[in-house]
Amino acid sequence: MNAPDGRTAPATVCRWAVAGCGWVARDHFLPGLLAAAAGRSGGTVPRLVAVTDPDPAAAARLAVRAPGARTAPGLDALLAVHRPDAVYVATPNHLHRPAAAAAAAAGAAVLCEKPLAADLADAERLADACRRAGVLAATAYDQRFHPAHRAVREAVASGALGTVTAVRITYCCWLPPAWSPDGRPYDNWRADPARAGGGAALDLAPHGLDLTGVLLGGDDVTELTAQVQHRVHPYPVDDGAVLAGRTGGGVLVCLHVAYNTPDALPRRRLEVVGTLGQLTAVDTLGQDAGGRLWLTGARTARRVPVPFDTGTSPFAVQVREFSSAAVAVRAGRPVRRAWPWPLQRDLALHRLLLEALSRVRPAPSPSPVEEGRR
Numbered sequence: 541m542n543a544p545d546g547r548t549a550p551a552t553v554c555r556w557a558v559a560g561c562g563w564v565a566r567d568h569f570l571p572g573l574l575a576a577a578a579g580r581s582g583g584t585v586p587r588l589v590a591v592t593d594p595d596p597a598a599a600a601r602l603a604v605r606a607p608g609a610r611t612a613p614g615l616d617a618l619l620a621v622h623r624p625d626a627v628y629v630a631t632p633n634h635l636h637r638p639a640a641a642a643a644a645a646a647g648a649a650v651l652c653e654k655p656l657a658a659d660l661a662d663a664e665r666l667a668d669a670c671r672r673a674g675v676l677a678a679t680a681y682d683q684r685f686h687p688a689h690r691a692v693r694e695a696v697a698s699g700a701l702g703t704v705t706a707v708r709i710t711y712c713c714w715l716p717p718a719w720s721p722d723g724r725p726y727d728n729w730r731a732d733p734a735r736a737g738g739g740a741a742l743d744l745a746p747h748g749l750d751l752t753g754v755l756l757g758g759d760d761v762t763e764l765t766a767q768v769q770h771r772v773h774p775y776p777v778d779d780g781a782v783l784a785g786r787t788g789g790g791v792l793v794c795l796h797v798a799y800n801t802p803d804a805l806p807r808r809r810l811e812v813v814g815t816l817g818q819l820t821a822v823d824t825l826g827q828d829a830g831g832r833l834w835l836t837g838a839r840t841a842r843r844v845p846v847p848f849d850t851g852t853s854p855f856a857v858q859v860r861e862f863s864s865a866a867v868a869v870r871a872g873r874p875v876r877r878a879w880p881w882p883l884q885r886d887l888a889l890h891r892l893l894l895e896a897l898s899r900v901r902p903a904p905s906p907s908p909v910e911e912g913r914r
């Protein structure tokens with residue numbers, strides 16, 4: 541960015557804090573922030589100033605990797621002392637609301653991990669607290685920012701697929717009861733309905749529901765049904781689900797999400813089907829850069845690779861764009877003009893998913909099939 545006299549304009553710093561220093565904050569958000577900050581001499585530069593976690597070792601592991609970042613004994617103390625511009629909320633799901641509400645009340649922009657909350661009432665209270673505080677608040681749907689998905693969005697908008705008829709998403713993983721992100725002893729809250737709010741469906745389907753509307757230029761899913769299974773793992777939350785939906789514009793949507801798919805199997809695939817062609821993305825859903833994307837022409841049946849930036853992580857783009865929006869809102873820009881995805885829209889998708897899951901009939905055989913018996 542150049543000043544009128546031709547010199548590089550000074551950078552504006554977006555001062556970030558993190559509440560919840562576990563797996564996603566450490567392995568994905570922080571590297572994304574550092575990558576977004578690297579080499580930027582103008583525009584908005586994100587900088588991590590403070591972190592908090594009830595586990596001091598987790599907080600220290602994060603802070604040590606961010607030059608100048610401090611640890612704080614709790615979020616209230618962090619907000620009072622460090623007065624961050626933006627707070628990334630990456631606690632277990634049932635703790636998103638109190639952290640987001642405290643950050644918003646202190647005037648910080650809120651980037652809250654998905655799902656918005658463990659239940660609907662808490663998600664509504666979270667959104668209400670952010671709206672009343674007048675701060676920028678968003679769900680951390682990093683997959684919106686994956687360069688391959690941006691290429692898909694542009695191809696759809698250009699009409700290259702003709703009339704889009706369907707979006708099909710497979711987003712699965714392996715999550716046994718004693719799962720740990722890094723081999724350390726771990727309290728697997730994802731298997732606890734009270735803290736997670738649900739299983740594979742609530743954890744993984746929000747990405748696909750968000751992404752569908754983003755890829756289709758705002759044509760969001762408005763109708764949704766679900767089937768879940770408790771098939772492999774002996775915990776009380778579902779370990780697999782299929783969801784079938786339709787967007788307001790009439791595009792059919794299928795999502796398969798699971799905790800019971802071994803990681804070595806093909807398990808991350810996105811297809812957008814149209815009358816002129818189909819875009820297929822493999823290994824782009826998730827937190828990392830890379831993957832493959834190709835277009836299959838309806839007349840030729842040929843697969844043509846679609847180029848995209850394979851070196852930039854979706855978290856880096858997310859931090860960069862949220863930082864710019866947070867600084868713009870702080871400077872007086874209306875929230876609705878600084879950020880294209882209102883939190884109320886994310887809340888509507890959260891409501892749609894929870895309502896679909898509330899209509900699920902109990903599986904005929906509630907006990908999981910033991911590994912090895914099939």
Ligand SMILES: NC(=O)c1ccc[n+]([C@@H]2O[C@H](COP(=O)([O-])OP(=O)(O)OC[C@H]3O[C@@H](n4cnc5c(N)ncnc54)[C@H](O)[C@@H]3O)[C@@H](O)[C@H]2O)c1
Pocket residue numbers: 559560561562563564565592593594595598615629630631632633635639653654655680681682721743826827
């Ligand atoms: N966008 C993505 O791709 C993605 C990926 C993984 C996780 N997530 C989401 O991020 C959130 C965190 O997931 P995770 O895998 O990092 O979990 P995790 O268990 O690894 O980390 C959670 C951390 O929060 C801390 N914590 C607990 N109570 C807290 C409080 N009151 N204040 C501050 N910190 C607190 C815990 O001590 C822990 O260190 C979840 O909501 C999850 O759904 C999103």
